[in-house]
Amino acid sequence: MPERDAVSWTIMVVGLNRAARFGEAVRTFLDMLADGLAPTQFTLTNVLSSCAATEAGRAGRKVHSFVVKLGLGSCVPVANSVLNMYGKSGDAETARAVFERMPMRSVSSWNAMVSLNAHLGRMDLALSTFESMPDRTIISWNAVIAGYNQNGLDAEALRFFSRMLSDSSMEPDDITITSVLSACANLGMVSIGKQVHAYILRCGTPYTCQVTNALISMYAKSGSVENARGVMDQAVVDDLNVISFTALLEGYVKLGDMERAKEIFDVMSNRDVVAWTAMIVGYQQNGHNDEAIELFRLMIRSGPEPNSYTLAAVLSVCASLACLEYGKQIHCKAIRSTQEQSSSVSNAILTVYARSGNLPWARRVFDWVRWRKEKVTWTSMIVALAQHGLGEDSVGLFEEMLCVGVKPDRITYVGVLSACAHAGFVDQGKRYYQQMQDMHGIVPEMSHYACMVDLLARSGLLSEAQEFIQQMPVEPDAIAWGSLLSACRMHKNADLAELAAEKLLSVDPDNSGAYTALSNVYSACGRWNDAAKIWKRRKDKAVKKETGFSWTHIQNRVHVFGADDVLHPQRDAVYRTAAKMWEDIKKAGFVPDLQSVLHDVDDELKEEMLSRHSEKLAIAFGLISTPEGTTLRIMKNLRVCNDCHTAIKFISKVADREIILRDATRFHHFRDGLCSCKDYW
Template sequence: MLAKSGRLADARGVFAEMPERDAVSWTVMVVGLNRAGRFGEAVKTLLDMTADGFTPTQFTLTNVLSACAVTRAGAVGRKVHSFVVKLGLGSCVPVANSVLNMYGKCGDAETASTVFEMMRVRSVSSWNAMVSLNTHLGRMGLAKSLFESMPDRSIVSWNAMIAGYNQNGADAKALEFFSRMLHESSMAPDEFTITSVLSACANLGMVRIGKQMHAYILRTVMAYNSQVTNALISTYAKSGSVKNARRIMDQAVAADLNVISFTALLEGYVKIGDIESAKEIFDVMNNRDVIAWTAMIVGYEQNGRNDEAIDLFRLMIRSGPEPNSYTLAAVLSVCASLACLDYGKQIHCKAIRSLLEQSSSVSNAIITMYARSGSFQWARRMFDQVCWRKETITWTSMIAALAQHGQGEDAVGLFEEMLRTGVEPDRITYVGVLSACAHAGFVSQGKRHYEQMQNEHQIVPEMSHYACMVDLLARAGLFSEAQEFIRQMPVQPDAIAWGSLLSACRVHKNAELAELAAVRLLSIDPNNSGAYSAIANVYSACGRWSDAARVWKLRKDRAVRKETGFSWTHVGGKLHVFGADDVLHPQRDAVYGMAARVWGQIKEAGFVPDLQCVLHDVDDELKEELLSRHSEKLAIAFGLISTPEKTTLRIMKNLRVCNDCHTAIKFVSRVTDREIIVRDATRFHHFRDGLCSCKDYW
């Protein structure tokens, strides 16, 4: 009685003082410990019982086998099974089912199958145990075969199949089995059925069926079941109906809500870009798991709030759970966006210490981080260290990295190596390859790979591929071919394609075609300030100042704000941002002093300012002064006064670097004996000894 009521301490006291014990008293203690969840003690009590010379009963054995199943104590379970055999209880259905369940829960499918085959009498529970075992092992074909062979089925049988399909990624099959259950049996779904079906609806984004299930739930007592409530919240949140998810959460009893519901709603808000609501949910969560922390970091990263993402990750390191591979991949993506090489290296070290470096998502993120931070050599080193058979995404990341850094020949070579190893490229791989050809001027190779993509790999071109081909032809000055390619496209060119053509027109000073490209671009994206700047630049380069002024007036009349150009660099663990004619930086006097000194040095070395890069009709002296204060030149000047000699400078810019700055930085790299790496809106430029990695083809 004491054991049944949960008063185990009192029961133990009485048991210890008993002058004589029998099999019943021992069994009562085993059963009581098992019911209280003290499985290890239950198993030990059985061992003490046998050591004391008592023979376990059927009830003793089923309870101990249940404890072994819960604790996955397969070795002990085998010993208990030997008791069963010795006592001749193998034919007792409850005992045999307990043995079968124990082996199943311990993952010993082979022994479980042997026990099942040897059972002379099989109950529904016997069949259910085998069905559940195979669904947990992902052997859905075998599970279905067993299910179809069952002479009788219970709700547990149906639930095992529905949950099995759901947990093994076959959500459509889960819903199909649920429909079959409704039509073939008279059984009503229980909370376990409903939660599996809701999970399948969430994964498939089938909010309509989810709403039907919700309506059914409201007509039953399950409306008050916490497990069902949490499943409903997750279903609505994952299906994009965050308002419905939030309404259910607000109506629920707080104690009934679990971390999965909060995390699902948080992820739902992140998915629709409502970061403030996501943060509100995150802040009220008492027990944040690694998924919640990661979802919030991803939310900040996807919405450009990179500093907050880094701050939250640092807080997670101090007081949260241990980051997993997805967390590290997200933070590495933030470092890539900010070109924060030093912090990215710290995350790489953490990945090594956490044994996560070889995770596919982490290793690919490391490659991208190094590449976008200006260190493609480190990216290549990481690529070469990947131990397992490299996936398509790994090859694609490295090809894209080489393309961005102007290593077109290496990018194409790596792509050819990828094909030789038997890895199948995808559409994103070909974007990297075609981009590499475009930036390197490999016109014939680019055309060949474009045809190969379609004919050998059956990849249907998308807008990104068309834009790459337009860029390839236009950069090479093949404007007639580029126009013909655009005319033959099966879809209308997007803003990127017209923008590529417009940029090439600026380089080749083709005013007539630039006008056409600008008109088409602005018809798609009227607020694209870059289009106004590009066409005005072409006019200015051609000396058509009145036309350039007309474009600027048109932009002003249409209230299109010019995108502000700025450059940034990381020095001493801090981010330093500069705009043109920047006056806000605390070291502005020293920065301008160094900028003026270097400007004088490069002019003495033969640099001639490109006054055509100034889009205003002002005198040459003012043009030169304006050019000397471009944001990237100020960022470089800051780097020169803030770092030791010969230190590589890494400068990031949000817009395309102008021709004057490109030429000037080549001279700066020579007179200062520095390597200067500049990432602009389209690619990386590595300046060293007066030369640039792009070979002036950009």
């Protein structure tokens, strides 16, 4: 155009704004000013709309200055646009000042202030502004209902919706229905959700995409997955999108029905990161760790870029399996994608290293993120140090946590009390137990009581532990009685063991560990007849003994071993190595602990049974599958027995290997014939 007037520029600004090309609209407006042309009210309202859409508060303030210079502040459409711009930019104070100076306040002005305060979570101001309105529209009611819903005040959202139906003539629209159904979903109130669904059918509210998604999500989150599936089957295909399918998928995941969840996932044509993450989290939460890792690998190859929730979930799988190498790879990916800065990801990385036995790297991650002063990070490190037998370091870090002003919670105290129990710090444990209540107002829970019983019992204070249990204000659980029973075995107190076992079985009749522990006590005291009676009693009650197994992760594969394992493809080589290892450590001075065998058989057979415990077979496999000097990392689902603990100390010295064993209660770091637990476990 050879000549451009204000109308031409305004048409371009309006067109770009309506085409959602907001940045270009703002730049065109600035070029218009550079041409020396004065904007009209239509130019200003549209460019302010573009600033609001992009939350460009800085550019919006410049436009506002032109509004003032041109004397258009009293123009209602322009003033409303200024108000909306500040609201969308999150500048509540300036928005309020603009609102107070408006000579005439339209309904849209009032609605803008209600929406702004509700969006920022200032529900008291939103409600007081709503109550002051001379006229209310459906937008006014929706702003308050949505504000309550989005700020976690779902019960208030439902009450306000009820008030809308009873106190006004307003008919809810699809936005109202969507917020109300979201509140029902968050509260798990499927009965009210069904009433809203019935209202939709009765009043003929249009089944928009938003309403359909909200109904599916409400039913799925409330556990009524079949109802959610029914809504989906009846919906118009064009109204179904990734949100609908993901909501249904998450409903099946919540029920643990991963097969149906996978069916939904497979038919989704456009899977976003939320759908992929939902499936991975579902596999992880339901114990399908291999499937979770395989799906994550597929996502890396052909899916969207994983977000922090995805990485945290798959890192949790790595921690469960102690897959250190794969955990390192994901750590590298988190660094490259800057997701490492996410609290959930960094804490998950710390946990992977800690649960894989690599405490130095766990500490390195902690030192990198500790400046955030998040209690979950401090707690994770305190627990990790305790599990690795570093009681002094765990307690020291707890004291440092208090000094820097990070307030501990109940889980932190479980960690530090556990550290005291594993290290034998009886007096400190008692002090922390009291401090938890007096200084931080934390009411003890069963986990804290169990830690105190464990602390006293491990230290040989069995009578005091029994007295503590009797004075507990709640009924002791299986963990508390189990801790006392385990200590009775250690200190060979058969009478108290009988009491603890009976109490444990009264709480958990199918607890095979109670029979095993009591039998161990009798065996340690040479009471073989009593031990046999316990085994017969277990057999008569058809209580299955928990099978012990160990596993190790080598060359991207998990290798699992049971006692006397005959299923492993390299069993012959494993048994030859295990036999040689047994003879070598005996020559080095190792004496088998025959009392660790619970069967009354001859000593030669006892020794053969001991040599084939699952952790010894896993170590033998590690010795033939890794280069010399490589650290071996072994996991076991049960507590390591006395014989294996002593044997592994000798193996670490004879084979010149560091061996890290994670059993059901803690880590043991074996090196040069010594264990990090100092034989106190």
